[in-house]
Amino acid sequence: MTEVRGVVATGKGKPVEVTTIIVPDPGPGEAVVRVQACGVCHTDLHYREGGINDEFPFLLGHEAAGVVESVGAGVVDLVPGDFVVLNWRAVCGVCRACRRGRSQYCFDTHNAAQPMTLLDGTALSPALGIGAFAEKTLVHAGQCTKVDPAARPAVAGLLGCGVMAGIGAAVNTGGAGPGDSVAVIGCGGVGDGAIAGASFAGARRIIAVDKDPAKLAWAEEFGATHTVNAAEVDTVAAVRELTDGFGADLVIDAVGVPATYEQAFYARDLAGTVVLVGVPTPEMKLELPLLEVFGRGGALKSSWYGDCLPSRDFPMLVEMYLQGRLPLEKFVTEEISLDQVESAFTKMHDGEVLRSVVVF
Incomplete structure (x- = not known):
């Protein structure tokens, strides 16, 4: 010992x-x-x-x-x-x-x-x-x-942990791909990981949402093409405006509170995907109209550790880093x-x- x-x-x-x-x-x-x-x-x-x-x-x-x-x-x-x-x-x-x-x-x-x-x-x-x-x-x-x-x-x-959780939320769980529009709510380490993941996956439009201007500036360094200051504007309206009025194909909630999840739900396009990767606390509850859940279609997913397989994902992402791609x-x-x-x-x-x- x-x-x-x-x-x-x-x-x-x-x-x-x-x-x-x-x-x-x-x-x-x-x-x-x-x-x-x-x-x-x-x-x-x-x-x-x-x-x-x-x-x-x-x-x-x-x-x-x-x-x-x-x-x-x-x-x-x-x-x-x-x-x-x-x-x-x-x-x-x-x-x-x-x-x-x-x-x-x-x-x-x-x-x-x-x-x-x-x-x-x-x-x-x-x-x-x-x-x-x-x-x-x-x-x-x-x-x-x-x-x-x-x-x-x-x-x-x-x-x-955090960076893998974010990258995996975008790529493994959310299935971000070329041409997609992706919105990420919460731009700390996990959120910026999701932005980086969406970027190297080829997403066309990546919208970073946060209340902190410094975090929005960081998000741009990881590939965000647009930023939304949630302290100044309505998140759902802003994301819709930046996606031709439809909403994003994929919205990632990297905060994990009921208010941001509800924003993610309504900021996605019809048949779009919501991914929850922010960690809620035990007492939190969510209420959504079940008809909206049914009528909007798509997928509501949770991402645990970015749905990663370390033996597969860690070496690949390190190689991308060494190549200057991540x-x-x-x-x-x-x-x-x-x-x-x-x-x-x-x-x-x-x-x-x-x-x-x-x-x-």
């Missing part, structure tokens, strides 16, 4: 602490990864605020890249020295989704069996089964996706240390950054 520093949330709403944690040696099917970089994601803040569950203390961090340090018994496709992006969908291969060839929907994904702990033996709950705001972390070997080591860790690691580096606003995670949460909440990335 190894002692390392990690960022731990000890209770609901409490500031995080940088403390010593114990990382066990890898058991069967497990791997220890030396973390090189980890993005600060809204999901980590949700954990700290008790918005996911109450299984404190949490070892935060999950958007990570690093190098495999050691592997346990039975691991055959991973060796020390491999450069990997960590994922929270290590497919099982045997559940009903996997047996039908739909591994991207795996219903029984793997995590490490052993817990990482505090010095007193208290078991930690790793965020999304990863816990990568730490110098090293223990994961299931299937959570390690090998990618081209030419990619910078601070950039590649972002595919581990501007992943633009997501990185600042590089920080472990001790700056709490202040990074504040900056993220206030909309000052797109992504802060902890670099070791």
Whole structure:
């Protein structure tokens, strides 16, 4: 076992602490990864605020890249020295989704069996089964996706969650393609990922919607052809005006509250698609006229992790980045240390950054 520093949330709403944690040696099917970089994601803040569950203390961090340090018994496709992006969908291969060839929907994904702990033996709950705001972390070997080591860790690691969720929402779930009109509501890391995905998929018109002018400016860097300031104009009317009065072929809600979902529903064209990728909280309810749901046709979808298959999508997207076709580096606003995670949460909440990335 190894002692390392990690960022731990000890209770609901409490500031995080940088403390010593114990990382066990890898058991069967497990791997220890030396973390090189980890993005600060809204999901980590949700954990700290008790918005996911109450299984404190949490070892935060999950958007990570690093190098495999050691592997346990039975691991055959991973060796020390491999450069990997960590994922929270290590497919099982045997559940009903996997047996039908739909591994991207795996219903029984793997995590490490052993817990990482505090010095007193208290078991930690790793965020999304990863816990990568730490110098090293223990994961299931299937959570390690090998990618081209030419990619910078601070950039590649972002595919581990938010950026992949956005790209996948546009491409995998929404099926964006050449000539489509796409509107994205909410232009943080996930929303800008959706914009980037729609752009390289060949969408003709990409409409970014947000209340923050700075975020709308960021959206243009990822391929938005039009912007809508939702604080100044009606979102639905503006999207319709920009799509010849019809609405967009695909509308992606990257916020995940009832008001933005309703906007997405009415801002799409007849037979258009709505994709929900923003994460709602448990108490939220949605009310829509059922006749409108029926009469407008199309599809209402939810996108979980961008419906990605890490073994397929991560290497492909890293290759696109290395070819200059996917501007992943633009997501990185600042590089920080472990001790700056709490202040990074504040900056993220206030909309000052797109992504802060902890670099070791």
